[in-house]
Amino acid sequence: SYELTQPPSVSVSPGQTARITCSGDAFPKQHAFWYQQKPGQAPVMVIFKDSERPSGIPERFSGSSSGTTVMLTISGVQAEDEADYYCQSADSSDNSLVFGGGTKLTVL
Amino acid sequence: QLQLVQSGAEVKKPGASVKVSCKASGYTFRRYGLSWVRQAPGQGLEWMGWISADNGKTNYAQKFQGRVTMTTDTSTSTAYMEMRSLRSDDTAVYYCARAPINTTMIVVATLPDCWGQGTLVTVSS
Numbered sequence: 244s245y246e247l248t249q250p251p252s253v254s255v256s257p258g259q260t261a262r263i264t265c266s267g268d269a270f271p272k273q274h275a276f277w278y279q280q281k282p283g284q285a286p287v288m289v290i291f292k293d294s295e296r297p298s299g300i301p302e303r304f305s306g307s308s309s310g311t312t313v314m315l316t317i318s319g320v321q322a323e324d325e326a327d328y329y330c331q332s333a334d335s336s337d338n339s340l341v342f343g344g345g346t347k348l349t350v351l
Numbered sequence: 352q353l354q355l356v357q358s359g360a361e362v363k364k365p366g367a368s369v370k371v372s373c374k375a376s377g378y379t380f381r382r383y384g385l386s387w388v389r390q391a392p393g394q395g396l397e398w399m400g401w402i403s404a405d406n407g408k409t410n411y412a413q414k415f416q417g418r419v420t421m422t423t424d425t426s427t428s429t430a431y432m433e434m435r436s437l438r439s440d441d442t443a444v445y446y447c448a449r450a451p452i453n454t455t456m457i458v459v460a461t462l463p464d465c466w467g468q469g470t471l472v473t474v475s476s
Contacts, residue, residue, distance in 0.1 A: 244413070273457075274457065274458075276458050276459070278396070278459075280396075285446055285448075285466035285467065285468065285469060286388075286396065286446075286448075286460075286464075286466060287464065287466075288460060288462065288464040291458065291462060297462050297463065297464070298462075298463065299463075327395075329395065329396050331396075331398075331458065331459055333456050333457050333458075335455075337413065338410055338454075338455065338456050339398070339410075339412055339413070339456060340386075340398040340401075340412075340456050340457075340458070340459055341398065342388075342395060342396040342397065342398060342459075343395075344395050345395040345396070
């Protein structure tokens, strides 16, 4: 099945822009979904279908795609955004789902 | 409100089985599926499989086929995930999530996404 590759860590200062990439052969055929997970908590979806933002998710979260890479962008990062972020997509060859390895976002 | 409440932590010996429950409320259970996802300590998320709450159809990740059984009880709006032949590397937090009813896998959780609180399963001799 497909593999999704994310950088292990990204660090930014408050107010700056964080960009987290996710690369894999699943794209662009399949949609990307992004989840935020804070320590000790269940994941929460922050982007669906590459670039759509669920209700209740701040506007500073956005998603984009280009070829085999998708990106989660957090503009004007706040301390509360410090978390692990996971991309997720599908593998139509065996009807399975796959997560990227996760990226730890540190707000300096 | 939407809610999935999972059963409590378990400690099992290698070779044993474990059955985790996930009780749904706040929505029509049979209109959705359930995904199961696990997370080993300090590691990332791993999709285990999906079950339709409408007809019990399942779709397991290849890694877990033959060792995991997912079921539902529509009378109590509860989903179950049973894993057999436990090994130490099965030590993880296991999550259920409300999923689409479609049999074509696209996303782990359907919006508004609703996850259980997680169940820690520890496998140790």
